[in-house]
């Protein structure tokens with residue numbers, strides 16, 4: 001199997017980081033800060049980024065990392081930094097061999113900041129680059145809804161490995177189609193799914209655990225006889241995708257079922273396992289460039305499960321352009337057999353044809 005070691009390290013690193021995010025999810029005070037672009041970041045985002053980068057750096061020291069977060073604010077916020085270190089230093093998997101594979105604990109509070117800042121690669125078309133979103137859907141995380149810990153390995157611009165941990169998704173696929181899946185969550189019994197894919201080898205899922213990896217099962221998109229029978233997965237945040245345009249596309253496709261709304265790349269994961277069929281992310285702001293860490297892992301997991309992922313012009317997502325998807329606008333993910341029809345409807349609604 002290709003990329004066996006990379007997959008194992010990535011899955012265990014995401015599983016370990018999810019232990020931290022779950023702790024923070026259940027705390028009332030999540031240590032929220034506002035970044036320069038006004039978007040939120042929490043103790044969970046910083047802590048998970050530190051833990052995952054540590055695992056990558058221990059195992060693949062020459063690889064580059066494009067991580068969403070950076071430590072500059074933490075260098076000034078000593079109280080918050082100490083709280084994060086308090087969490088990070090105690091997080092370990094309950095399986096010794098798995099924990100040792102990740103290189104054990106971080107050395108110190110000071111080192112934690114430098115480790116977070118190793119996620120500063122500019123990305124680009126050459127070499128091995130990990131795209132890391134320590135908490136995707138931070139607004140969902142703060143609201144008590146869905147969120148995801150996402151890690152993808154891009155080699156020479158092509159996504160080869162994708163791993164996404166969804167601590168609040170039900171292990172039972174059938175329960176994922178309920179209307180309140182994106183609403184208030186608890187990570188009680190039966191919650192927590194780890195999705196993964198390797199290029200050319202299909203997608204799979206397994207329950208998230210506190211210890212070694214659980215057994216996995218292959219996943220695939222469900223067959224949809226025609227577009228009118230499809231179910232949309234959409235974001236919750238009106239500022240992240242154009243819900244009016246999404247609704248107009250649904251109407252053109254004859255879709256009457258209500259959309260399943262949930263934050264984060266859990267949308268890619270949901271359609272990849274047949275809990276929903278089409279993920280639309282139509283642009284709200286014309287000049288917004290999507291970030292590679294918001295899509296790398298999900299793009300591969302959907303394509304390896306039988307889907308197609310493109311932008312609104314039907315062009316594949318291009319992960320070789322740096323930290324953003326500079327050459328793409330919006331995202332359309334659907335079963336491969338339906339993609340052309342969905343793109344057609346999107347183009348009509350956006351007046352692109």
Ligand SMILES: Nc1ncnc2c1ncn2[C@@H]1O[C@H](COP(=O)(O)O)[C@@H](OP(=O)(O)O)[C@H]1O
Nearest residue numbers: 135136137138139235237239240263264288294
């Ligand atoms: N104007 C915008 N358009 C599209 N995506 C945006 C956006 N502003 C922020 N985002 C991204 O939307 C992601 C969440 O997507 P969703 O709404 O599907 O949950 C955020 O990831 P983070 O939560 O990791 O910051 C952020 O990167």
Ligand SMILES: [Mg+2]
Nearest residue numbers: 039040068138
């Ligand atoms: Mg963010």
Ligand SMILES: [Mg+2]
Nearest residue numbers: 133136137294
């Ligand atoms: Mg994100």
Ligand SMILES: [Mg+2]
Nearest residue numbers: 068133135136
């Ligand atoms: Mg994030």
